Amino acid sequence: MTTFSSALLAWFDHHGRHDLPWQHPRDAYRVWLSEIMLQQTQVATVIPYFLRFVAQLPALRDLAAADEDTVLALWSGLGYYRRARFLHRAAQTCVTHHNGELPPNFDALAELPGIGRSTAGAILAQAYGLRFPILDGNVKRVLTRFHGIAGYPGERDVEKQLWQHADAHTPAERTADYTQAIMDLGATVCVRARPLCAVCPMQADCVANRDHLTAQLPTPKPGKALPTRSTVMLVLRDIDGRVLLHKRGAQGVWSGLWSLPEADDTDSAWRQAQHHARIDDALTLTPFVHVFSHYRLQIQPLLFDAAAPALAIADNAHLRWCAIGDLHALGLPAPVRSLLMALPEPAAP
Structure with missing residues (x-):
């Protein structure tokens, strides 16, 4: 030894x-x-x-x-x-x-x-x-x-x-x-x-x-500025308090996890929301940033409340309406889970 x-x-x-x-x-x-x-x-x-x-x-x-x-x-x-x-x-x-x-x-x-x-x-x-x-x-x-x-x-x-x-x-x-x-x-x-x-x-x-080198060793990884990307997350919530989730594909970040539908900008978000549900208005929630190992993601959530589902999705393996109380049974990205758990209470009718 x-x-x-x-x-x-x-x-x-x-x-x-x-x-x-x-x-x-x-x-x-x-x-x-x-x-x-x-x-x-x-x-x-x-x-x-x-x-x-x-x-x-x-x-x-x-x-x-x-x-x-x-x-x-x-x-x-x-x-x-x-x-x-x-x-x-x-x-x-x-x-x-x-x-x-x-x-x-x-x-x-x-x-x-x-x-x-x-x-x-x-x-x-x-x-x-x-x-x-x-x-x-x-x-x-x-x-x-x-x-x-x-x-x-x-x-x-x-x-x-x-x-x-x-x-x-x-x-x-x-x-x-x-x-x-x-x-x-x-x-x-x-x-x-x-x-x-x-x-x-x-x-x-x-x-x-x-040799007083503990601050220098190990040698850090060569630095590189992280690029920033942006996305709009659609929070569609129906009158029963369920939210629409989308299962991400096999490639890219958060692959295979349930997340929220996304769009490149607000206009695209509205068009996509109208495809999934009948909506009246949207509440702009506080934006936040999530940092991945290779880029920063600027996230703008839009809450569409009291949405009425416009199409049946029972046979769509990549979409589902889910009650907040059932989120624990699904794999969700941590920032998406935190966003959904902190949603404001629905407005009184």
């Missing part, structure tokens, strides 16, 4: 996180689900989603048998919804080809949708105790600082170096604990801003600590 892993495991035994819900039990399904949820999301945010998810879908076969709306509803608010769709598809593949289990084999895991090298390694290390390295965002930050590696960690050459170090440090014993330990160190001590170097078990040999 290397000096690095020995020091890290000694720290983990006293200061690591031992009570995370996916550690009890630490089976392959729960480890996999937590790893997917934790991608670009903090532990504190993930825990309630994880608990709700496993309460309703406690095993891989339950996930595989669930419909997409159920899966996306449980995921709603976590963002990056492609993760949920890949999770669902991978579970179905496991039922079809792996007897309903996540295979304890790297190549087989890496072939499943949404499982890359690091996620496969985490499953094999934590659930099966096999010696495989991981390299998530926290681990990249720890290794970048410890070894003093300059350059954006997402660049191929830099990532290759980090994988080499990750593999070299991963011990043959206590692999599951080591994997959790290095993630914990990055999440609680070697944090992005103002790392707690004074209590870090790696401080004596850390290049970034020695």
